[in-house]
Amino acid sequence: MDRRNFLKKAGLGFATVAAATAVPASLQAMINENQNQNQNYKTDKNMKHKVKVTVIDKKLYPELQAKYCADPNSGMCPCYNVGDEFLFERDEKNDHFWHGGINTLVKTTADPNTVAGGPQMPHCSEAWDAISRYIYTGLQGGSIMKGWMKHENEMICCCSDGTRPVIFKVERIDEE
Numbered sequence: 001m002d003r004r005n006f007l008k009k010a011g012l013g014f015a016t017v018a019a020a021t022a023v024p025a026s027l028q029a030m031i032n033e034n035q036n037q038n039q040n041y042k043t044d045k046n047m048k049h050k051v052k053v054t055v056i057d058k059k060l061y062p063e064l065q066a067k068y069c070a071d072p073n074s075g076m077c078p079c080y081n082v083g084d085e086f087l088f089e090r091d092e093k094n095d096h097f098w099h100g101g102i103n104t105l106v107k108t109t110a111d112p113n114t115v116a117g118g119p120q121m122p123h124c125s126e127a128w129d130a131i132s133r134y135i136y137t138g139l140q141g142g143s144i145m146k147g148w149m150k151h152e153n154e155m156i157c158c159c160s161d162g163t164r165p166v167i168f169k170v171e172r173i174d175e176e
Contacts, residue, residue: 138172
């Protein structure tokens with residue numbers, strides 16, 4: 001029950017309810033839009049959501065590795081390759097999210113056993129920290145990054161390895 005209905009049922013007068021629930025018009029417009037989106041989502045019970053994650057780039061900052069890393073020649077991230085694709089599902093058969101994304105790799109140019117998210121290795125903790133919130137939101141059918149990205153079902157993010165970050169595209173896929 002929302003706050004307004006609770007106050008009404010509690011027997012408080014209209015003026016008290018209005019004062020207790022007053023919000024700026026711009027915030028109320030955002031609330032109304034979100035409620036409309038949630039109602040639309042709730043009525044479509046046949047919709048299934050998957051999340052595709054694609055490695056779109058890898059960077060290397062050798063000057064930072066030389067200055068700060070224990071191994072100054074660490075090189076590029078060994079866990080991912082540009083073009084790697086992962087598919088996350090959460091249904092009666094699969095729950096990839098709660099297993100650290102192990103076995104979500106669907107496309108790679110490398111040996112799958114050496115890629116994070118492949119059959120033998122969960123996602124790297126630095127990458128997982130960057131992408132997991134968007135994966136979880138997408139699997140629930142939520143908006144990944146509305147208002148920031150061109151498409152509200154996509155996000156571009158990167159791991160937090162400051163000397164060799166990996167850049168990911170996270171994309172919610174809706175299916176009937």
